[in-house]
Amino acid sequence: MSFWKDKKITVEKKNELLKETCRKVFSTPDGKIVLNMLMTDLFLYERTLNDRQNILNDYAKFFIQERLGVSSKKITDFIAETAATEGGIKC
Secondary structure, eight states, rough: GGTTTTTTSOOOHHHHHHHOOOOOOOTTTHHHHHHHHHHHHHSSSSOSSSHHHHHHHHHHIIIIIIOOOOOOGHHHHHHHHHHHHHOOOOO
């Protein structure tokens, strides 16, 4: 991603470009499978049992909000849809 090296682009713009890229990638059929695997690995779909799992679960929520741009009000819907459709996001 060449925009990372462009010093003229603000951090905010870089984050927005990254969000757009993540949304494109994870809205493809293969991306949906990978996203579902990541969310499974990050304990999004199950109860966490220890500090390590809690940290991973927190990162899953961060990723959904900050990297995919899903608002906190829609996280529950996102989780249900992701689990039911093998992952992915609607763009």
